Amino acid sequence: xxxxxxxxxxxxxxxxxxxxxxxxxxxxxxxxxxxxxxxxxxxxxxxxxxxxxxxxxxxxxxxxxxxxxxxxxxxxxxxxxxxxxxxxxxxxxxxxxxxxxxxxxxxxxxxxxxxxxxxxxxxxxxxxxxxxxxxxxxxxxxxxxxxxxxxxxxxxxxxxxxxxxxxxxxxxxxxxxxxxxxxxxxxxxxxxxxxxxxxxxxxxxxxxxxxxxxxxxxxxxxxxxxxxxxxxxxxxxxxxxxxxxxxxxxxxxxxxxxxxxxxxxxxxxxxxxxxxxxxxxxxxxxxxxxxxxxxxxxxxxxxxxxxxxxxxxxxxxxxxxxxxxxxxxxxxxxxxxxxxxxxx
Ligand code: HSE
Numbered sequence: 629x630x631x632x633x634x635x636x637x638x639x640x641x642x643x644x645x646x647x648x649x650x651x652x653x654x655x656x657x658x659x660x661x662x663x664x665x666x667x668x669x670x671x672x673x674x675x676x677x678x679x680x681x682x683x684x685x686x687x688x689x690x691x692x693x694x695x696x697x698x699x700x701x702x703x704x705x706x707x708x709x710x711x712x713x714x715x716x717x718x719x720x721x722x723x724x725x726x727x728x729x730x731x732x733x734x735x736x737x738x739x740x741x742x743x744x745x746x747x748x749x750x751x752x753x754x755x756x757x758x759x760x761x762x763x764x765x766x767x768x769x770x771x772x773x774x775x776x777x778x779x780x781x782x783x784x785x786x787x788x789x790x791x792x793x794x795x796x797x798x799x800x801x802x803x804x805x806x807x808x809x810x811x812x813x814x815x816x817x818x819x820x821x822x823x824x825x826x827x828x829x830x831x832x833x834x835x836x837x838x839x840x841x842x843x844x845x846x847x848x849x850x851x852x853x854x855x856x857x858x859x860x861x862x863x864x865x866x867x868x869x870x871x872x873x874x875x876x877x878x879x880x881x882x883x884x885x886x887x888x889x890x891x892x893x894x895x896x897x898x899x900x901x902x903x904x905x906x907x908x909x910x911x912x913x914x915x916x917x918x919x920x921x922x923x924x925x926x927x928x929x930x931x932x933x934x935x936x937x938x939x940x941x942x943x944x945x946x947x948x949x950x951x952x953x954x955x956x957x958x959x960x961x962x963x964x965x966x967x968x969x970x971x972x
Pocket of ligand 1: 812851
């Protein structure tokens with residue numbers, strides 16, 4: 629049995645999702661994969677920080693957080709450590725970087741990831757900003773140190789999209805990636821089509837843990853645009869920047885627009901695509917009207933759907949949850965299992 633000590637930097641939706649999986653499925657994971665994942669540190673900005681080199685019971689972390697909204701109500705030998713202390717002084721093998729970070733600057737996540745890699749720690753992150761901006765630099769640093777940088781949760785949550793694309797489809801010649809890449813806006817549009825108001829649909833998406841800390845990132849299309857940048861950089865091999873993505877959000881769509889489309893058998897969906905041609909790469913995300921028979925028209929709620937347009941296989945589509953606590957926690961788990969596979 630291999631034991632991996634995890635330091636969670638951030639304990640929001642994704643951190644709690646991962647703790648829930650480890651609480652409920654930890655034994656099954658150990659039996660199936662021969663790997664035990666032990667949370668030794670949890671660091672949060674406003675809810676306390678704890679460190680115990682022996683590890684914490686994930687169930688206790690979740691119960692304490694739910695009851696007190698703090699993490700330092702769990703008994704721990706070390707309380708109040710800051711992030712540098714966790715990165716430099718803890719015994720963690722993996723820094724699970726889940727801070728609330730700015731999509732456009734990638735901070736503070738980018739700085740934490742760099743520091744952790746320099747300390748020879750594996751890093752798993754679900755933060756999109758640093759990966760969209762600095763992936764070549766960060767993955768080179770990880771390779772140089774012989775550690776892994778896991779980024780599966782940056783696009784489509786726990787639905788295996790990046791790994792499938794990178795490991796199984798790039799040889800098929802991907803020329804275009806397109807689909808529904810933001811769960812929050814798809815949830816809002818779905819609920820509005822059911823007659824819900826924009827405002828209460830957004831509130832529901834926030835309560836369900838789909839939305840970004842600042843939901844402007846979702847509704848104005850930044851989140852989907854950052855994901856297109858990641859897809860372009862990782863799967864098409866073409867460096868793209870946010871400023872290259874044509875972007876339009878859903879805030880100008882009214883309930884009337886939705887009903888008008890429904891009357892003629894159409895639905896509004898926020899669709900993103902990135903395409904490589906011999907000369908250039910182009911990318912766009914915006915709400916468009918689709919006929920009800922279109923494959924994306926029936927993708928509802930927080931579900932995402934992404935189609936790879938390939939030379940050898942034609943279209944390959946992956947449909948699955950793109951947001952959510954446990955769903956994104958599962959993406960972290962899949963990277964943790966990948967670290968274990970590489971160690972065997
Ligand atoms: N806010 C994002 C979404 C979370 O709604 O898709 C997953 O990246």
